[in-house]
Amino acid sequence: MTELAFKGPEPDQLRRRHRAEKRFRLIALLSVWLGLAFLSVLFVIVVTSGADAVRQTKILLNISLDSSEFEGGKGSGLAQIRKANFEGLVKRSIRNDFPRAKSRKQKRELAKLVSSGAAYEVREFVEANPEKIGESIDIWVTASDDVDMLLKGKLKRNMPADIRQISDQQLIWLDQLQAEDRLETQFNWTLFTKGDSREPEQAGIAGAMIGSLYSVLVCLLISFPLGVLASIYLESFAPKNGWTSFLEVNINNLAAVPSIVFGLLGLAVFLNFFQLPRSAPLVGGMVLALMTLPTIIIAGRAAIQSVPPSIKEAALAVGASPIQAVFHHVLPLAMPGILTGTIIGTARALGETAPLLMIGMVAFVVDLPVTFTDPATALPVQVYLWSDMPERAFAERTSAAILVLLAFVGALNLTAVILRNKFETRY
Amino acid sequence: MEDNYIESLTTPLTKNTLTAQSALPDENLKAKMSTSDLSVFYGNSPALRNVSLNIFSNEVTALIGPSGCGKSTFIRSLNRMNDTIDICRIEGAVYLDGLNIYEPSRDVVQLRTQVGMVFQKPNPFPKSIFENVAYGPRIHGMAKTKDELHGIVLGSLERAGLLDEVKHRLDTPGTSLSGGQQQRLCIARAIAVRPDIILMDEPCSALDPIATKRIEELITELKAEYTIVIVTHSMQQARRLSDKTAYFHLGSIVEHGETAEVFENPVDERTADYVRGRIG
Known part of the structure; x- marks a missing residue:
């Protein structure tokens, strides 16, 4: 008879079972937290490094739209506007700002401050506002990616000049532009409205x-x-x-x-x-x-x-x-x-x-x-x-x-x- | 007992059944529905063997017997619901108004509007009460206008004895009703397509005694207009409700006849054991 009576599991065995239960819960909780931690690390990294892309450095240029520039080609209206040398306009404008840049090298460095897409931006502006031909306009154009990186602090000023991608002379010019409030970061519409490009500042998704x-x-x-x-x-x-x-x-x-x-x-x-x-x-x-x-x-x-x-x-x-x-x-x-x-x-x-x-x-x-x-x-x-x-x-x-x-x-x-x-x- | 079960597999139909069968030609004419030598197989294992039964107009025919004896298989073969089971194979014939429903040319959709079915567990559609009843008439194009459809729905709910309880909330889900109400909703849904015959597969087995009583009263009322076949596990229910009773045992009908006869003077020993509550 005594053999038949069951008084419940042995205390030892019970303890073991409870321990196993606790162990399992701990491990499960740990893995959940680990997963969450990895996810948040990934997310934080992506967000912090991606957030900068939403803003893009722009330079304010004063461009004089001489009527003579737009009279050379045949045709009229848009077709004629498109034939104008906007690249030249942009280059001339920035050289006017820094007349002391005389050597070829300096002129090239000067032109490199703005993106090669700046000419298109000026063209789009003129196409939209043809009545401005003959006047002088102030326009924000996209800066080159190196300038952008510098302003966002990804290129450090104290880096050795040969790997900095921005020369000392360019730094001086940029400081001058900044002092005149002609250099700032704005919302990067290009990223959301344009297609791919070899130039990062012109690339969009x-x-x-x-x-x-x-x-x-x-x-x-x-x-x-x-x-x-x-x-x-x-x-x-x-x-x-x-x-x-x-x-x-x-x-x-x-x-x-x-x-x-x-x-x-x-x-x-x-x-x-x-x-x-x-x-x-x-x-x-x-x-x-x-x-x-x-x-x-x-x-x-x-x-x-x-x-x-x-x-x-x-x-x-x-x-x-x-x-x-x-x-x-x-x-x-x-x-x-x-x-x-x-x-x-x-x-x-x-x-x-x-x-x-x-x-x-x-x-x-x-x-x-x-x-x-x-x-x-x-x-x-x-x-x-x-x-x-x-x-x-x-x-x-x-x-x-x-x-x-x-x-x-x-x-x-x-x-x-x-x-x-x-x-x-x-x- | 054990011997009895095994024996029953091999013994031919008993006397009571035989006499009923010998009267077949005559009775066959009067029967609303009749099966002759109906056998159903699931794969290779037989679920029903050579079942012959007559079902008469405006009567309640009760099918009783222990679990797994083939009652449900039998009732589901009366409106070809077994067609949905792939491995199911049928031999023999089932006559509805003298025509074999298993003729290849027979339209199953048309058959099922004539032979409605109410299932063991209430299975209203997860739609409104109105939509539940209106579904059948709608797919068969029974109503030309909205008013006509409304009339059919209300009439069916009325006849199922549910109208007073739900008339103010016809657009609430059918699934929100109580179990007994759901089952009456299913009956309303079945009679909305105006069948001649209603098959009920243990309609009260999921219900409490009060809900069961309502359904039983309903069945008795519906008898005047419809032919009803009901599978039940409750001896009392079979006795209270039915005019004819058939006792199924291991895939065969052991005994059938007037309900009173089957319950009072069962011929077969197995029937006697079952109806007197000695087994089952």
Whole structure:
């Protein structure tokens, strides 16, 4: 009888169990905090180094728009304005400010204070205000990237002159400009409105943003309907036979295929066989859609499976056809799950570089893409390209591009949460 | 007991059933629905073997028997709900108004509007009460106008005895109702498409006694207009409600006939054991 009576576990064993429990919790908590710490370190680094890119150093120039400059070419209006030598105008203006720079070397150094894009800025101004021809204008033009770096404190004045990239003479000029309040940092519109450039101060991510947007749009338009229909078919209509399970296994495997392989597939099929244009967001989106499809199908099937079969039976029992039962009842209930999968897949596609490299979206594209077949890059590709550039000013722009990419992903996730809450129904 | 179960697999139908079967030609004409030698297999294992049963108009037919005896399989084969199960295979015939519902040319959608079903667990759509009832009439185009649809919905709720409780909140979710109300909503949904026959698979098993009583009263009322087949685990319920009772055992009908007969004077020993509460 005594053997049968159980008085609970031994105190020793109990203590061991409690200790194991505490240990596990401690380790779990530690790993969570470690993950959070790494994330915040990464975030702080990216934000601090990217924040500078939002501002750009500008120099105030006084440019006299002599009418004689605009009379040389044939034609009238814009065509004539475009023929003028704006580069010369800019150079002359800054030489007027520092008349003591006489040698060739000094003149060259002087011209290097402003960006080579300054001429375009003056031209844009004149095109917008042709009535100013003949007058003298004050205009803020972009400074060169080295000046920008100096003002942001990334080039130190006390560095040895031979590696400073800014000569002692240039420093004197800049000090003079600053004393006259003609040198300051302003909001960097270029970064958000222009395409890529070899000159960091003229480079923008607008092209990459549009490219990413177009690619993801194409990717969604292809992969979402296809993925949803495929998961509905596999889950509700496909006969359970060997062929179907073969398909299922392969879809699961596809989700694990390295993305560059999809890029190769796109190169071989879309570019070489179908002769679609290179570097186009259309093709990029198609390749990303191939990559996203398995994710959507897997998530979609899981979501459809989780809808109680009684709902479908109820619909069938009042005489709904199987298609009606699925589209009227099962699909709306499965939507939150399907959307979650779609967003996970799309967010991954948005951050993908490898497949885009294969189809030529890694090109140096200056013009902003307008149609889906215009050459374009994507945000992650732009990050990759800029991180490779030798100019110091590209470093902060790389971080800024990363931030924009993160914002894109964040916006995507937010949309998903909103949509999910909208579709979520109790049953 | 153990021997009995095994034996029952091999013994032919018992006397009571046989007499009923011998009267088949005659009764078959009067029967609203009848099965003849219906066998259902899931994969290779049989769930029903050679079941022949007549179901008559404006009567309640109760199907009783221990769990796993094939009652649900049987009732689900009456409106071809088993079609949704891939591995399910059916032999024999089920006649509705003299026509075999398993004819290849038979339209399942049309069949299910004639033979409605109420399930064990209340399964309203996660939509409003109105939408729950309106769904069937809408997909079948039964109402030309909104008013007509409204009329059908209210009429169905009325007949399901639910209208007074929900008429002020037709746009609240059907899932917000209590279990008993949900089940009556499901009945309203089934009768909204004007079926001839309503199949009920243990409609009260998830309900408390009071809700059960409401449903039972409802079934008795509905009998005047519909033919009802009900699967139940409650002997008392079968006795209270039904006109005819069939006792299922391991995939066969062991005994069927007038409810009073089956309960008072069961011919088969297994039926007697079951209805008297000795097993099950």
